[in-house]
Amino acid sequence: MMPTPVPPSPSELAIPKVLFKGKLVSGKKSNSPFFVHQRHKQSRSIDNITNPPTITTTSVSSSSSSSSSSSSEKQKKMNSNKKKNIRQIDQHSHSILAKSAALLVSGIRYSILILLISILLSRMITEHWLWGYDGKWARLSHYFPGPQETFTLERLALHDGVQDPSKPLLLAIDARVFDVSANPAMYGPGGSYHHFVGKDASRAFVTGCFKSGLTFDLRGLNDRQKKSLDYWINFFENSPKYSKVGRLILPDLNASNTPLPVDCDPKLEGGAI
Known part of the structure; x- marks a missing residue:
């Protein structure tokens, strides 16, 4: 209830x-x-x-001022850290460059010292500065060649060692003129290759015709003979004894209607080189 x-x-x-x-x-x-x-x-x-509570301007301004001051300090700190990192990177780079330069200078010094010791030992043992080597690599003219001269057939003929013995021995192959004075026993008067001196006898180099083939006329060569010509050109250009001194001006054989040369039997004219 x-x-x-x-x-x-x-x-x-x-x-x-x-x-x-x-x-x-x-x-x-x-x-x-x-x-x-x-x-x-x-x-x-x-x-x-x-009577509502009032917010004073002083408190607001002080609050904003403190916040801006805090952000400014943070920005300054960040900039300071960036500058510090950049300085550290620069110092590291300068240190690496300084070490590399020091190693390079040390290497050059040791290389020069070893070279001088080798030269002195060569002079003491062989009475030669370069252990008996006298090729073109030991000549200043190879590294500082003079101006290349231009030759005519008449001027080149004066360098056969007979007309003017005081002149250097010169020969030409494919219009390239080389100084062969370093080997007078072979290219001087009485030498086995004297018939090449004072002229461009390119055809004789590839045919072996030492009498009828002493000409610059290269018309009608076969592929094998052309390869042989390239071999002799490279031989003289890269020889440690001989140096290139100029170019030879050759007449135009086609304009003069000169007939093609007929190759001989090399066995009858001295044999192929």
């Missing part, structure tokens, strides 16, 4: 009602602390509405 509610007593009905938190409650003495607290809260709310 549900309990039956007890009706209020006549004394309670005589106490007036008070509005508390949106409800009408009894205004008896025991409820007075709650009423005092309620009035205090209401007065504070009214004060906040009529």
Whole structure:
């Protein structure tokens, strides 16, 4: 069974009602602390509405100033770190370059020292500065060649060692003029190859015709003879004894209607080289 509610007593009905938190409650003495607290809260709310708190410009400006100062310090620190890293990289690069330069200088010094010792030993043992080597690689003229001269057939003929023994021994092959004075026993008067000196006898080099083939006329050569001509050109150009001194001006054989040369039997004229 549900309990039956007890009706209020006549004394309670005589106490007036008070509005508390949106409800009408009894205004008896025991409820007075709650009423005092309620009035205090209401007065504070009214004060906040009529006198709102103000934010001073000084606090805002000081806050923004402190934040900008902090960001500026961070930026300065970052820039300082960047500059420090760049200086470290530069110092490292300079250190590597300095070490490389020192090694290079040391290598050059030791190379020069070894070269001087070798030259002195060569002079003491062989009485020659370069251990007996006297090829073109030991001549300054090979590294610093003079101006290349232009020769005519008449001028080249003066360098046969007979007409003017004071002149160097020169021969030409395919219009390239070479100085063969370093080997007078072979190319000088009485030498086995003297018939090549003072002229361009290119055809004789590849045919072996030492009498009828002493000419610069290279018309009609076969492939084997052309390869042989290239061999002799390379031989003189790369020889350690002989040096190239100029070019030979040759007449145009086709314009003069000169007939093609007829090759001989090499066995009858001295044999092929």
